[in-house]
Amino acid sequence: MKPNRKWLMPLLAATMLVQPGSALSARGQAKAQHASVGSVTIEGPVTGGTRGFPYSASIVDLAPYGYTESEYFVSGKAHAYTVAPGTTLGADGRWQVVAGEDMPYKTRILVRKPPAAKFNGTVVVEYMQEYYGTERDTNYRWNAETLLRNGFGWVGVSMHHEGIDDQKPPQMITYAGSQIPVGTTLARWDPQRYGSLSVPSTDMSYDILTQIAASLKSKMIAGGPDPFSGLKPKAVIGVGNTIAGERMAIYINAIQPRQRVFDGFFLQDLHRGARLKLSGVDTPAPVVRTDVGVPVIVLNTTTASAERGPRPEGKMLRFWAPAGSSHTTGPYMDRVGKANTRDLGLNAGGCPVDYANTLPVQYVSGAAIIAVDRWIKSGKAAPSFPQLASFEGPKEPVLEPAGYFDANGNVKGGLRTPWVDVPVARYDWRGECIGGSGRTFPFSKDRLKALYGTPDVYHKRFAEAVKAAEKRGVLLPPDMQAAIEAANKVTW
Known part of the structure; x- marks a missing residue:
C-alpha cells in the first residue's frame, strides 16, 4: 500500500484547593x-x-x-x-x-x-x-x-x-x-x-x-x-x-x-x-x-513536545514526554479506520500499520491513568521524568539538527522506554502519514548484528529494560509481558 503524501490536521485522530488524601477529598x-x-x-x-x-x-x-x-x-x-x-x-x-x-x-x-x-x-x-x-x-x-x-x-x-x-x-x-x-x-x-x-x-x-x-x-x-x-x-x-x-x-x-x-x-x-x-x-x-x-498528568508525545518544549511542573502536575512517540501510531490509526468504516462508511487510507510509528504510546498513557488514580486514592505522587527539548527543524523525518538524536537516530532525553533504549528501529513523529502517525524505520540485519550480535542478546536486554520501566512506573505489568512477548518474536 502506497502511503498518501498529504497530511493535514490530525484526522479522527483540551481559590484554595483541597488536597487529595485530606478529609475533604473525593x-x-x-x-x-x-x-x-x-x-x-x-x-x-x-x-x-x-x-x-x-x-x-x-x-x-x-x-x-x-x-x-x-x-x-x-x-x-x-x-x-x-x-x-x-x-x-x-x-x-x-x-x-x-x-x-x-x-x-x-x-x-x-x-x-x-x-x-x-x-x-x-x-x-x-x-x-x-x-x-x-x-x-x-x-x-x-x-x-x-x-x-x-x-x-x-x-x-x-x-x-x-x-x-x-x-x-x-x-x-x-x-x-x-x-x-x-x-x-x-x-x-x-x-x-x-x-x-x-x-x-x-x-x-x-x-x-x-x-x-x-x-x-x-x-x-x-x-x-x-x-x-x-x-x-x-x-x-x-x-x-x-x-x-x-x-x-x-x-x-x-x-x-x-x-x-x-x-x-x-x-x-x-x-x-x-x-x-x-x-x-x-x-x-x-x-x-x-x-x-x-493530580494532573499531561502526556505530550514528541509531536507536541517538539512544538512546545518543556513545560513547568507543580506539586500536583506532571508532564510525561515519551521519546520517539508520535501524535498517533499505526495501530491506533488502524483502530480509528475500523471505527470510521463502521460509523461513516469510509476509511481515509492511513499508512500501513508497520510503516507508521509503532512505538506503543498506549502503554505509557495507560500507566499515566493508573498513576493519576493511585495518586488520588493513596496520595502517592506520580513520578516526574525529564522532558523533551523543542525542535524547530524540518517537517520531514530526517536526522537533524545534530545533538537532538542519539546514535541510533532516536530522540534524546524525555521519558525513556525500552523501544528507544534497546531499539530495533528509529521512531519519528514526522512524515506523510495521516493523523500525524509518524514513521518507523526498521534497522537492517547488519545494524542489528552490530548492536546485539544475536537475537538472544537483544531479547535479554529488552526484557531487562522492560522490567526497569515497570519499576519506574512507565509500564503496567500486563503491558510489560506483552512487550516482552512481542520482542521475543524479533529475529535476524
Whole structure:
C-alpha cells in the first residue's frame, strides 16, 4: 500500500484547593460545592434510531471484560463563562472567570459500565473529541484495554455544538484521496435518535461537564435513571486528547478552582491544532496552571513536545514526554479506520500499520491513568521524568539538527522506554502519514548484528529494560509481558 503524501490536521485522530488524601477529598469536595452545581435530568437507556446503535460505540469488544455499554440523554440548564472584568487569560493559566446566563441544553453520554465486583471506584469522564463535525472517544480508543482490565467506569460526553446540532450546511472535502463528510453532526448522522439534542454553544460545555461529573459521582440527578446504579463512584477523573485536551486545560485553569468536582485529570498532546477561545477571548498556547490542587498528568508525545518544549511542573502536575512517540501510531490509526468504516462508511487510507510509528504510546498513557488514580486514592505522587527539548527543524523525518538524536537516530532525553533504549528501529513523529502517525524505520540485519550480535542478546536486554520501566512506573505489568512477548518474536 502506497502511503498518501498529504497530511493535514490530525484526522479522527483540551481559590484554595483541597488536597487529595485530606478529609475533604473525593466525595467531600463535591459536597462542599454542590450548592453551585446545576442538577441534570437523565433519559435512557436510549435505543432505536435509523442506525440502531450509538455513534462512536466501543470499537473494542466489551463482552470479554464483562462490561455493558448504554447511551443516555442528559438535559438541564448551563452557562458559559466569561473572563472576569479587569483580568486577562495570562500565560500562567491562573484565570478568573464569571458565569453567564443559564440556557437549556440536551446532550448525550455514552456509558461503559463494569460489573459491580470489578468496579474500582473511579469513573473516567472523557470530553469527547470533535473533528470535522463528529464526536468520538479518542482517549478511550488509546486506553480501552487499561480501563477495561482495571475496572474503571467510563463516560463519554458529547460537548461541542459543532458535533451535535450545528445547522451550518454539511460539505465534502477530499482528504487523503477520500471524500470526507464535514459537519455530519449527531443530529444528521441519526436524526431519529439524536434530533432532539441541542447545545447552543460549545462555551457551555465547561458547565455541562461539571454538572455531569457531579451527577455521576454524587448521584445529583433531578430525574431519570442513574447510569451507574448499583455502583458507588468515589472519584472522577477528567480526560481529553488534543483539542479536547486543550479544552480540559481551560477547564483546569478556570473552572476546577471554582467547582472542584473532578479529583484528577489526564490530558494528552496539548499542541495547538486550532486556536481556542473562551467566550470569544483567545486563550494562550495550551498551558496548565502549576498550582492545580488535584493530580494532573499531561502526556505530550514528541509531536507536541517538539512544538512546545518543556513545560513547568507543580506539586500536583506532571508532564510525561515519551521519546520517539508520535501524535498517533499505526495501530491506533488502524483502530480509528475500523471505527470510521463502521460509523461513516469510509476509511481515509492511513499508512500501513508497520510503516507508521509503532512505538506503543498506549502503554505509557495507560500507566499515566493508573498513576493519576493511585495518586488520588493513596496520595502517592506520580513520578516526574525529564522532558523533551523543542525542535524547530524540518517537517520531514530526517536526522537533524545534530545533538537532538542519539546514535541510533532516536530522540534524546524525555521519558525513556525500552523501544528507544534497546531499539530495533528509529521512531519519528514526522512524515506523510495521516493523523500525524509518524514513521518507523526498521534497522537492517547488519545494524542489528552490530548492536546485539544475536537475537538472544537483544531479547535479554529488552526484557531487562522492560522490567526497569515497570519499576519506574512507565509500564503496567500486563503491558510489560506483552512487550516482552512481542520482542521475543524479533529475529535476524
